[in-house]
Amino acid sequence: MNDKPLIVQSDKTMLLDVHHSEAEACRADLVRFCELIKSPEHVHTYALSAISLWNAASSGVTSEEICEKLTFWSRFPISESVLFYINDIASRFGKVVLTESEDPQYYQLEVKTERIRSEIMARKAIAKLMIVKSNRSFLIEKYNRGEVKLQLIKMGYPVDDRIVLEKGIPVEMAMCEKTKGGKTFSVRPYQTQAAQALLGDQGPGCGYGTIVLPCGSGKTVVGMTIMSQLKTRTLIVTTNVAAVHQWISEILDKMTLTQQQIGEYTGEKKDPREVTVCTYQVLTYRPDKDGPFPHLELLTKGQWGLIIYDEVHMLPAPVFKITAELQAVYRVGLTATLVREDGREDEVFSLVGPKRFDVPWNELQQQGFIATAYCSEIRLDLPTDMEIPYAIANKREKYRIASENPLKLDVVKGLVARHPDDYILIIGQYIKQLESIAAEFKLPIITGSTPNAKREELYRAFKEGESHILVVSKVANFAIDLPDASVAIQVSGTFGSRSEEAQRLGRILRPKNRSSFFYSVVTRYSTEEEFAANRQKFLAEQGYSYDIEVWEN
Structure with missing residues (x-):
C-alpha cells in the first residue's frame, strides 16, 4: 500500500492522518485550496468548496496543481468525479x-x-x-x-x-524609517509582499482583495504600506472605538501624516479628514429599525481613493449593499480568518475581493514574527447539584449552564497561579461569570458597556505594567493591541465560533521573549465540549494542536 498521509474520498472530503511523518507538509498544501471540517485527535477532515477553489485560483494556484498535490499525497487513487469537480469549479474563475x-x-x-x-x-x-x-x-x-x-x-x-480602478484625491504620505519614539522601523518582508500582491502594477484586475495574516503579525502595517503606495484619500473601517484610536496612533507613529490630516468618525466624534478611521457600528447605526442609515453616506460621498475594511470577516450586512456600489474604489479587507459565521464568504469574495495573500501562522512563528503558542483544553466536571437542571434544559440553556460552571473559578485561580510572571487575559461570553472572576481577583471588568475612556485607561495600565491581569468580555476579541499579554484563559465563548477562537488566540501572539499559552476551560460531557471542538477547527488548520488536561476539583 502507498504510505501517504491523505485519503481523498468521492464526496470531496479528505482524511489526514495527523500522526503520519509527512502530515505537516501535506496540511501546508491542503490549506491553500481546502477547508478544515473536523479536527479530532487522530484524523482531520478537509473538504473542497467553490470558495476555497476560487480563492486558490485567484491567487495563482491552478486546477492542475491542485490535482497534482492531491494525487501526490493520496494513499489511494482519486475518484474521477473529484478530479472533474476540481477542474470544473476552479476553472470557472476567469470564465x-x-x-x-x-x-x-x-x-x-x-x-x-x-x-x-x-x-x-x-x-x-x-x-x-x-x-x-x-x-x-x-x-x-x-x-x-x-x-x-x-x-x-x-x-x-x-x-x-479587469476594470482599472479610479485614482482618488491625492494625499502625500509615506512610511517613516523611525517611529516618533526614535526607534528604527522597517516593513517586514511578508508585509511588503502582501501589499504588492494586492496592488500588482495597479492595472486591470489589481487593487482590490483580501489579505489573510495571523493576529499579531502587523496587518495594520500592511494597510499603511498600501496607503503609502496609493497616496490617496483613505477611509479605514474597523470594529470598535479602541481599534479606531489604535489605528490613528499607529499611523501617527509610523507615517508622515500629521494629526490634522487624520480624522475620527465614531459615535463620540465625527470629524472626517483626508484619512478617516471609523467603526462598523457608526456606519450601521439608525435611529429606528425601519429607518435609513444616516452615516452610510460617509462611504458613498467621501470621495475615497482607498477603503480598508479591518477584520473584514466582521463586515456587517448593511455595509455589503454599499460595498456593492463602491466597486471603482481601491479596497482591501484585512483579516486573520476568512471564516464568517453567517456563511457570506462569497459576498466578501465578489464585493471586497478574493484572497490575494496569506501566510501560514506557524511559518511566521518559526521566523519569530509571532510568539510560539501552546493551546490546552482544560476539562472539568459539572457540580453534582447542577446535573439535573442541565439534563432537563434545552440546548441553548445547556450551553449556558455548562459555560457558567462555577467550578471554572477554581481552574482560573489555578492557571493564574501557574503563571505568576505573565500578563494574563481572562476572556468570556457571560457577564455574570466574568464579574465573579473579577471580584475574586479584585479587578475591574471590561465589557461592551464600559465607557471607551475607561477601557483605554485599563488597557494602558495593562500595557504599562500597572496590572498584569485583565478580565474582558468579547469586546477584546478584535483589534486590541496588548503586546505583553502571554496567557489567555477562555472561560466561555460564542457557541462554535471558529473566528472568535482565532481572534482570542491572536491577543497573545505579539512576539516577545517568552512562549504564549492559550487555555480553553470546558465542562466535559456537555454541549460546550461539542462546540469547543468546532471552535478549534480553525487553529488546527493553522497547525496548532490542543493538549487535553482533565482538571481534578
Whole structure:
C-alpha cells in the first residue's frame, strides 16, 4: 500500500492522518485550496468548496496543481468525479470577465462559453441587468457592477473584474524609517509582499482583495504600506472605538501624516479628514429599525481613493449593499480568518475581493514574527447539584449552564497561579461569570458597556505594567493591541465560533521573549465540549494542536 498521509474520498472530503511523518507538509498544501471540517485527535477532515477553489485560483494556484498535490499525497487513487469537480469549479474563475466598454455609461461583460451565456439569460434576476451586445458579450450599467458580480457568484461564476480602478484625491504620505519614539522601523518582508500582491502594477484586475495574516503579525502595517503606495484619500473601517484610536496612533507613529490630516468618525466624534478611521457600528447605526442609515453616506460621498475594511470577516450586512456600489474604489479587507459565521464568504469574495495573500501562522512563528503558542483544553466536571437542571434544559440553556460552571473559578485561580510572571487575559461570553472572576481577583471588568475612556485607561495600565491581569468580555476579541499579554484563559465563548477562537488566540501572539499559552476551560460531557471542538477547527488548520488536561476539583 502507498504510505501517504491523505485519503481523498468521492464526496470531496479528505482524511489526514495527523500522526503520519509527512502530515505537516501535506496540511501546508491542503490549506491553500481546502477547508478544515473536523479536527479530532487522530484524523482531520478537509473538504473542497467553490470558495476555497476560487480563492486558490485567484491567487495563482491552478486546477492542475491542485490535482497534482492531491494525487501526490493520496494513499489511494482519486475518484474521477473529484478530479472533474476540481477542474470544473476552479476553472470557472476567469470564465466571466468584466472590462471597460467603448460606451462610457457601461461596462462590458464577456463570457467564455455558450453554456454560461445560456445559464445567465435563463436567470431573470440577472438577465434584466444585461444588454446583449453580441453572442458572448453584454453591457451592464456602471452602477450595477457590484450587483451583477454578486448575482453571478451566486450562480457559481465568480467575475474576474479587469476594470482599472479610479485614482482618488491625492494625499502625500509615506512610511517613516523611525517611529516618533526614535526607534528604527522597517516593513517586514511578508508585509511588503502582501501589499504588492494586492496592488500588482495597479492595472486591470489589481487593487482590490483580501489579505489573510495571523493576529499579531502587523496587518495594520500592511494597510499603511498600501496607503503609502496609493497616496490617496483613505477611509479605514474597523470594529470598535479602541481599534479606531489604535489605528490613528499607529499611523501617527509610523507615517508622515500629521494629526490634522487624520480624522475620527465614531459615535463620540465625527470629524472626517483626508484619512478617516471609523467603526462598523457608526456606519450601521439608525435611529429606528425601519429607518435609513444616516452615516452610510460617509462611504458613498467621501470621495475615497482607498477603503480598508479591518477584520473584514466582521463586515456587517448593511455595509455589503454599499460595498456593492463602491466597486471603482481601491479596497482591501484585512483579516486573520476568512471564516464568517453567517456563511457570506462569497459576498466578501465578489464585493471586497478574493484572497490575494496569506501566510501560514506557524511559518511566521518559526521566523519569530509571532510568539510560539501552546493551546490546552482544560476539562472539568459539572457540580453534582447542577446535573439535573442541565439534563432537563434545552440546548441553548445547556450551553449556558455548562459555560457558567462555577467550578471554572477554581481552574482560573489555578492557571493564574501557574503563571505568576505573565500578563494574563481572562476572556468570556457571560457577564455574570466574568464579574465573579473579577471580584475574586479584585479587578475591574471590561465589557461592551464600559465607557471607551475607561477601557483605554485599563488597557494602558495593562500595557504599562500597572496590572498584569485583565478580565474582558468579547469586546477584546478584535483589534486590541496588548503586546505583553502571554496567557489567555477562555472561560466561555460564542457557541462554535471558529473566528472568535482565532481572534482570542491572536491577543497573545505579539512576539516577545517568552512562549504564549492559550487555555480553553470546558465542562466535559456537555454541549460546550461539542462546540469547543468546532471552535478549534480553525487553529488546527493553522497547525496548532490542543493538549487535553482533565482538571481534578
